[in-house]
Amino acid sequence: MPFSKFNLCPLILKALEQNDYSTPTPIQEKVIPLVLQKHDIMAKAQTGSGKTASFVLPILNIYSQNKALGKAKIKALILTPTRELTLQVANSFDIFSEFLEKKPKVVSVIGGQSIGDQLLDIQKGCDIVVATPGRLLDIIKKGQINLSNLEFFVLDEADKMLDLGFEDELELVLNSLPDIRQNLLFSATYPPKMLEIASKITQNPTEVSIAFEEPTVQTIKQRAIEVNLENRSALLRDIISNEKLEQVLVFMANKRASDNIASKFRKYGLKAESFHGDLIQEDRNITLENFKTKKTNILFATDIAARGLHIDDISCVVNYDLPRSADDYIHRIGRTGRAGKSGLAISFITLENKEHFKLIQKRSNIKLDFEQVEGFELIGNPIEKQKGKEPIKGKRKSKKDKLREQNENKSN
Incomplete structure (x- = not known):
């Protein structure tokens, strides 16, 4: 129509x-x-x-x-x-x-x-x-x-x-x-x-x-790459170089990490900048404009970039740090594959976040095979979630006891 x-x-x-x-x-x-x-x-x-x-x-x-x-x-x-x-x-x-x-x-x-x-x-x-x-x-x-x-x-x-x-x-x-x-x-x-x-x-x-637009998601190739926490930076440089990725949006957990890794990539001669809420507005505008016009081709960003940024030519989104929820995962990968174009979304899976990503997959209704890149193989055993100590019976007040105390205080 x-x-x-x-x-x-x-x-x-x-x-x-x-x-x-x-x-x-x-x-x-x-x-x-x-x-x-x-x-x-x-x-x-x-x-x-x-x-x-x-x-x-x-x-x-x-x-x-x-x-x-x-x-x-x-x-x-x-x-x-x-x-x-x-x-x-x-x-x-x-x-x-x-x-x-x-x-x-x-x-x-x-x-x-x-x-x-x-x-x-x-x-x-x-x-x-x-x-x-x-x-x-x-x-x-x-x-x-x-x-x-x-x-x-x-x-x-x-x-x-x-x-x-x-x-x-x-x-x-x-x-x-x-x-x-x-x-x-x-x-x-x-x-x-x-x-x-x-x-x-x-x-x-x-x-x-409007349901999540499956055709849009289907144009995005999703990959889950296992890697040790300390090797993510080197792996990212390797992927960008070997796969000749042009415009890459990398999601980071916090502002400081975004600044640090952008600085490190620049030392390797890569055109990288960071984008987050602590930048003054003029710098935010310039950073985005540089990325849109391809003066910068790697943008390390916090979740401020997950929604509302209309940049049609992002070839790859990388979850350097995983998002908190399945909804955030969908919003992040939706920055690529826009306007009917194909896109690539890569998530780094570490010993620390493997179980969390399995939960994201379940709630996003996706199933990805975990892969490894030669030279960056995941080493070590999965980290088991520590169980808290069981409560000692009789030490914690029951809801009935709390309610009774509240009523007594009101009557007093």
Whole structure:
């Protein structure tokens, strides 16, 4: 089905054509008509499914029909968990509105950049604000933003927002919004806490669920390579060299490790950089741009890069350190094999994490054969999980005893 079936503004269709968007993805096919029909949406879809365009396009279409004169008022607020995703969503609004007679004024509100400049842009008048919760809350507390004319509230990558600890900020932002608005929620997963927050945002949403897109996963060749912890760095260099991998995204457990290994790779003459939340925003932007334009071909990153980064030409994703969960594994490997291209995902399996990876496989419904690379064979025995000491009977209070004590204290 072509995008023209949605009866979008011809000038938006022109921008779609200009940017090689020909056929809607499943999430776009379901969500765009519902948004145009003014439904609240609670959508479940994986990263990389095209959900950004599923809300950007209908919001722009409705904006294009509004001929209001005078100073621009904020009609749409999009909340995202990371600065990079904020900038990319704002860029999508710019791309798809390129040919509109009156382009919407879009302001990105993120930390790491001048709050004064952002306040000035808002006060000059804007139509759309794309923001991270912390910085938006700073501006709300200053009383420098008017959200009373808001028509759309979009919560993007909602579960990731909870993972990053933005629950309290989200509650405060919600308290600042007008009661009557159209709500669009997008999340890869809906754990109980997310459902609780969703119920505070919208009471009667239309639920849209897009299963993990198996054809996308099937274009990704997944490998599990056994290696001792201390040999991972040398093995990675060997794989990149022998298999002539071009753009490699390597997931690390923490920021310090990302910096250290990137520095080590540069000493070997490789074009490597690190990417994590401690970088100032300017450096984050430059690092990503270098990777996108292939000035850098190896990017060592924390999970900040697992969601929301739209880089189509990543040839290989490496789990140098394993993710915590099966969901995180899927999000990580989904950075490669995008836009119908094939991709490669490699996970390093050590004595320490072998059992954890077996659990990830089970929950991801995948089964990989463990392999070894000559010269880097895994040496040693699997580490058995230590069992804790059994509790001594009678030493710990039972639930009944605790409840009895609580009741006694209340009566006293």
